[in-house]
Amino acid sequence: MVEATFEKQVIDKLEHMEKNINYIxxxxxxxRLSNEExxxxxxxxxxxxxxxxxxxxxxxxxxxQ
Numbered sequence: 001m002v003e004a005t006f007e008k009q010v011i012d013k014l015e016h017m018e019k020n021i022n023y024i025x026x027x028x029x030x031x032r033l034s035n036e037e038x039x040x041x042x043x044x045x046x047x048x049x050x051x052x053x054x055x056x057x058x059x060x061x062x063x064x065q
Contacts, residue, residue, distance in 0.1 A: 033041065047053050054062075 044053075
């Protein structure tokens with residue numbers, strides 16, 4: 001019983017740390033980008049979600065033809 005409680009505490013702490021690390025990573029990366037770069041990145045994410053992007057492999061194939 002004590003072991004299960006300890007394991008839950010460890011897992012909870014790890015999950016909290018993971019959230020903090022992800023938050024820090026997101027903001028460190030964003031702080032290095034200009035406003036224009038941030039906008040382009042967001043547009044790229046949207047294009048990816050909408051399936052508008054072409055893989056580099058497919059691009060090479062189409063250029064080789």
